[in-house]
Amino acid sequence: xxxxxxxxxxxxxxxxxxxxxxxxxxxxxxxxxxxxxxxxxxxxxxxxxxxxxxxxxxxxxxxxxxxxxxxxxxxxxxxxxxxxxxxxxxxxxxxxxxxxxxxxxxxxxxxxxxxxxxxxxxxxxxxxxxxxxxxxxxxxxxxxxxxxxxxxxxxxxxxxxxxxxxxxxxxxxxxxxxxxxxxxxxxxxxxxxxxxxxxxxxxxxxxxxxxxxxxxxxxxxxxxxxxxxxxxxxxxxxxxxxxxxxxxxxxxxxxxxxxxxxxxxxxxxxxxxxxxxxxxxxxxxxxxxxxxxxxxxxxxxxxxxxxxxxxxxxxxxxxxxxxxxxxxxxxxxxxxxxxxxxxxxxxx
DNA sequence: AACACGGGGGA
DNA sequence: TCCCCAGTGTT
Numbered sequence: 001x002x003x004x005x006x007x008x009x010x011x012x013x014x015x016x017x018x019x020x021x022x023x024x025x026x027x028x029x030x031x032x033x034x035x036x037x038x039x040x041x042x043x044x045x046x047x048x049x050x051x052x053x054x055x056x057x058x059x060x061x062x063x064x065x066x067x068x069x070x071x072x073x074x075x076x077x078x079x080x081x082x083x084x085x086x087x088x089x090x091x092x093x094x095x096x097x098x099x100x101x102x103x104x105x106x107x108x109x110x111x112x113x114x115x116x117x118x119x120x121x122x123x124x125x126x127x128x129x130x131x132x133x134x135x136x137x138x139x140x141x142x143x144x145x146x147x148x149x150x151x152x153x154x155x156x157x158x159x160x161x162x163x164x165x166x167x168x169x170x171x172x173x174x175x176x177x178x179x180x181x182x183x184x185x186x187x188x189x190x191x192x193x194x195x196x197x198x199x200x201x202x203x204x205x206x207x208x209x210x211x212x213x214x215x216x217x218x219x220x221x222x223x224x225x226x227x228x229x230x231x232x233x234x235x236x237x238x239x240x241x242x243x244x245x246x247x248x249x250x251x252x253x254x255x256x257x258x259x260x261x262x263x264x265x266x267x268x269x270x271x272x273x274x275x276x277x278x279x280x281x282x283x284x285x286x287x288x289x290x291x292x293x294x295x296x297x298x299x300x301x302x303x304x305x306x307x308x309x310x311x312x313x314x315x316x317x318x319x320x321x322x323x324x325x326x327x328x329x330x331x332x333x334x335x336x337x338x339x340x341x342x343x344x345x346x347x348x
Numbered sequence: 349a350a351c352a353c354g355g356g357g358g359a
Numbered sequence: 360t361c362c363c364c365a366g367t368g369t370t
Contacts, residue, residue: 049365056356090354093368125367145365163349187370190365199363200359230362259353297353333353351370358362 009155012212013178013185019208020188025195027054030187037183039111039136042069043101046128046135047094054194060089074099075106080253083262084328092263092330096256109264112139126170134182142173143186147193153225154197157214162227197221206324235300238271239278240333241286242340245310246321249342250281251329259296266333267318271301281316284308290339294332305336 024030029045031037047059068074074082079099086095099205100122105111111118115133118124124132129141142148149169152158156172158165177185196203202221204210215221218248243250249266256262269279280286286306294301326337326344337344 046365051354051355051364051366053364088355090356091366093353094366099369123367127366131365143365146363146367150363186365194365227362260352295355297355298351349368352368353366356364359360 009172009176009212012155013176014208015208016192017053017178017181017184020184020191020195023191024187025191028058029293031306037126037136041065042132042136043071043111043128044098045072046131047098047123049088050094050128051091052089057089060086071102071111075102079262081263081338084264085265087328088331088334090331092261093257094123111136113139115139134177134186136183138182139156140177140179140182142177143189144170144173145190145193147188147197148173148189150199150225151189151193151197154202154215154221155209155213157218157224159226162225165225171269172211206342230253233295233298233300234273235302236271236273237275237304238269239280239304239306240266240268240292240336241280242289242305242307242337242342243282243284243310243315244307244323245320245327247323249323249326249337250315250318251321251326252316252318260330260332263330264321264328264333265330266336267316268303278306280306280308282310282313284311284313289341292332292335292339295333296332301332303332303336305339307340 013329018269029041045057045061048061067085068077077099082099083092083095086092101124104121111132118129118132119126127143130141133139133141134143149166152169152173153165156169158168160168191205196206200222204216204221207213210216213221214225251264252267254260254263254265267281269276278286286308289305289307292303292305294303322343326334326342329337329344334344
């Protein structure tokens with residue numbers, strides 16, 4: 001069987017939309033069928049879902065919309081409140097940009113309605129601009145996320161370099177967006193990628209568009225997309241310090257940019273490529289209570305967790321927080337606090 | 349074009 | 360383990 005030419009793909013649009021009408025997922029940020037989507041909820045959900053799974057983002061979406069029901073309410077929130085509410089969701093630059101964006105939007109009286117203008121806002125890149133324009137404003141723009149890239153890679157059985165394939169997919173997707181239902185087309189592609197055209201063992205038996213799929217025709221859809229091999233992840237070592245004073249713990253706020261930027265944290269040593277001598281923030285009777293391991297995107301961290309009772313030292317910048325409520329710590333420090341016997345937010 | 353940037357879940 | 364996820368911003 002011959003792979004379909006790009007032109008043949010046009011037929012997949014009505015087939016996909018028909019399938020979507022029958023089996024769309026119900027999600028917290030989706031409006032009822034036929035009801036206009038709220039730009040604020042579309043935007044907030046799209047930011048939260050960047051590189052983040054639906055089950056992980058969903059409770060955060062509920063909490064944010066309950067606490068800040070409008071973009072104006074979010075714009076008026078204090079930075080620390082928002083960073084604390086985002087804790088555990090990861091990629092904290094998203095939270096910093098979320099606030100910047102909310103304040104810009106609030107100041108200009110609402111979200112811009114075109115892909116081009118949306119692209120100028122902080123935290124909104126090519127994918128998110130297209131998604132918001134299509135979902136909230138009905139513009140004929142594509143929303144090519146990781147799901148859509150995988151679906152198209154299989155439809156086309158892309159052989160070229162993955163970067164080149166993604167460029168080609170972007171153009172093809174843009175041409176296919178139906179003028180009548182751009183938002184539904186975007187959600188349909190996402191639902192198909194998430195539930196049917198999955199990375200491993202895709203359920204081609206449930207797929208409404210196998211007729212258009214070159215990878216299916218080849219019999220090995222799981223071989224696509226063809227991506228470059230990942231490089232190994234190095235390990236870094238360091239120590240985190242839990243300084244106690246009665247029922248309090250000493251916390252710091254990390255610098256506004258970089259890893260975990262702007263987040264609440266335990267004081268810690270530099271993170272080196274080899275185990276190095278302990279480097280506590282103050283002199284005290286430090287004892288180790290064990291090690292926590294945490295995996296970041298581009299390195300793994302082994303953190304020795306040190307505990308001590310405070311004496312009367314001059315402390316560096318920071319403040320005392322109640323040990324029974326350490327909500328708002330990023331996961332790596334929540335793990336460390338937990339190991340030290342403190343009640344930090346910890347899933348699992 | 350390559351890298352920095354979290355965290356969790358599935359196979 | 361390894362891979363992936365509704366990616367963006369910086370260099």
